[in-house]
Amino acid sequence: MSARQLLLLGGISLAILGMSYGLWYAVFVEHQALDEIGRSLSSGFQAAAERNSVGAENSLLLYRQAKYVYDRQVDVHGHWIGLAMLIIVLGIGFDHLGVPEKIKQMLAWALLIGSTLFPLGVLMQTWSHGPLPRAIAILGSGLVITALAGMVLGLIRRQNA
């Protein structure tokens, strides 16, 4: 499979994954998550009004957890689709890069793997607070940035040629 085919098929697959995730999230999770955020915050201040400091603290901890999960779930949806679109655009314009096919293959794989791993690591943070999800997200974003930097250099080489 050529680098272009890889990026096109990989990008569209990632876009479908991101959209399916977003659709599932919007139908089954988002409203409940927003309700939980609002309810726990309100309960925290109602407990404070009742001078119940333990209740207030517990409710705010619930708010913190619900918001932590909500922010990451929205980020995953946005980043998967955004990265998918970027991959497809780069796939279409890959012949503008002044580098050999072997390098193009490496850049394409790095971008595709990074774009899958980075949001996956963020999503995994909602299941585990350990170091592994964070390491996966950092590895993914590092791969994306490295691949993009390589592509910028390839584009500059082509323009100077």
Added chain:
Amino acid sequence: MATPEPLIALAPLDREGFARLSARRLLTLAGIGMILVGMIFGDIFAVFVLHQNAAHVGGSLASAAQAAANGDVAAVASHFTNTGGFLENRGTKVDTHVHLIAFGYLALLLALIQPWVKFSEAGRRRLAWLLVFGAVLLPVGAFLIHYVGLAYSPLRSIGWASIFADLGGLLVLSATIGYMVGIGRHFLVRAAFPSDKLRSDRSAAARWLLAGGLCLILVGFVHGAYYAGSDLYRHEEADYKILSQLSSAAAAHDQAQINQALGDYGQLQGDKAVKIAAHAHIIEFGLLAMLLAFFQPYVQLSEIWKVRWAGVLLCGSLLLPVCVLLEMRYGLVAGGIADAGGLLVIVALLAMWIGILRYTGHVDAITSGAQP
């Protein structure tokens, strides 16, 4: 400014690929149109709704804290209900803005890959209509969520507007899967990539947009990584800590501490908002520039004006996120310049869209037998 370029317009390949009501033309014009509407909506939202809404949210939170300090439980619940309403108003408008633009990008992407979709033109056109319909339905539905609420809804927490928005998302997803199947068929028969003028264009405007767009995206990613490493967890910790201080101060009836916490919370929300907005906008504009690079052969303007509009677009794309970042330090001055940057992007995009409309008019004239 708008010199006709008969050499481009008369190319037979383009006439076929961009024929009247073709899937590619529909997706191109609808895609740029959706991006334009989404950006103008975003500008109107930023100027007339965003700041006022933030003030309402801050005011409701302050009132809730005051009510908690006074021991009035019912008033706390009432103020948070108001806050929920303001946040929903803001959230659904952000969703409308973001989805219109994202679907516009998707439409442009799909317009570019049309030669690789191994379906008949009629099939591709049906998928294009399905996508455009869903892409309009979702943002309109999202916009109406705040106003329709749960009226006549058969469900406990999801209203009709939300149901239609989800249906729009499903239609877009179905159309995208349909195109994916078409591309899969192309690859399965191991057909060679058909030649396409859009991909082979090496004009100065296209090169500027492609290289400039990719650089903007790279800068955006580096900034995002920096934000995630240095600010994200600090912001999340501060969000919880300040709210906790606010609740404790309310319970202790400590007015000075309440005011301090409210001020800190507003500052934190502002800091978060500008950093996320700068990150999102620089990447979005970079992607837009790259997409537009491929459509330059269809922009029927003189070469010099194409380069000028590309420059205007890239300038605005850099100006807006940089000035948004500076808003916390320089306030309204930076905000005003950021809005001007957004306007530059809109004007450049509009100019290119008009250029493409001129081109399609030219093709229509040829198709209907008129002299070019």
